[in-house]
Amino acid sequence: MINVRLRKIFRTNDAPFSLDVDFSIRGKTAVLFGPSGSGKSLTLHCLAGLVRPDGGSIRLKERILYDNTVFIPARHRRIGYMFQDYALFPHLNVLQNVAYARSGFFARHPRRDDRETAMLERFGIGHLSRRMPGQLSGGQRQRVALARALNADPELLLLDEPFSALDTLLRERLRRELRDLFATLTIPVIIITHDPEDVDIFAADIILYGAGNARPVPDYQEIRAGFASAGDCLRRLQETAVMPESS
């Protein structure tokens, strides 16, 4: 159970952007769906503790991560974050990247104990442990990023557009791989996407984003059954999403 209530106003050069969202996630996977610039990444940044909201509260199970008096910094939140570009450390090899959360200060000489080995094997990247991120394919990079995040023992996993850096064919395959992986995880996962295909594969809970606000769609599966494709269904939902805002 994750409760999120956030207010944040950004003053950029052009227009001020204001995020105002309030939702809860009960299931194991949730999808934040919406156009770019609607505040999805900002929400994840706030969840991970990388951005301090102006107000609201964040609760993960029994743990309060943020409210009026509490702000737990990112390093103590135990929230895994996979960035859109995977953000692998380019000066460290695959093993050093994966072991970062549990290795020494400089991360140069990671212990390669059973745990790291098992993690590398689990993602089928054991043979790549000495490679540098620059020498990896897109799919391999994603696996390293996932292994690195999970090796830190997170209590929640956040994925920011996990497939946007990949070509279409690879996307198909990794989508299934990721779904199988999630089935083995005991922690909840939140995924950002603007691809309806992703919603079909992953969605349990879906949070619909539009220009700085969010609307949970708890009965998404039922609504989806009435449409030919996920794209049609989501388009319809986005159109109707304006209604509660104006009332």
Place this chain on the structure above:
Amino acid sequence: MGVLDISVLGALGLSLRVAGLATLISCVAAMFMAWLLARKKSPLPTFLDAACTLPLVLPPTVLGYYLILLVGRRGLIGKWLNDVGITLIFSWQGAVIAATIVVFPLLYKSVRAALEQVNPHLENAARTLGASEWRVFVSISLPLAWKGIFAGLILAFARGMGEFGATLMIAGNIPGKTQTLALAIYDAFQAGNDLLAAQLVTLTSCVCVFLLMAAEAFTTQKGRNS
């Protein structure tokens, strides 16, 4: 000693020592300031940022004057240092202080620019993996910004070698004690000792060209590895 006078070698040694120490001290200070100012969001950084760049635009003689007010025998800090028996004026340590202030903006600017080049996602990724701000800086930001910082180091060292104005005012021009290459050239030229001046000029040029070539070789080799 035939072609190269022993005092010439002394001046070269002093120049290298002063420039080297000044670069080192400035580099540590510049990293600290760049780290501090890149993070905190308040009106203070704008002022501090300007203050860090000021030595670049002020004439070295003006810097020398300020430094005398600060560390001179009757200066703010100098008075206190004098009581403990430390005199910075007319000492090679004074030359180091002058050079440190002069080269600081060069290092500050390049460290700052190099750190800003680092993809913030990488630093954020390290944070979510449990790294403290200090660990993020040392294990992620610095190694990735190292090339830019190294370029700044070379630039600062070369500038430190050529430092004249502020050094002259703080440390004076005492042969064998505070006379660096740049000062020795001026001295020899003024005294009409054209041969010595030519030797010193050639020597300085060679050292600087060698430095630039070494820096070039080092950075391109590094570039091929990564």
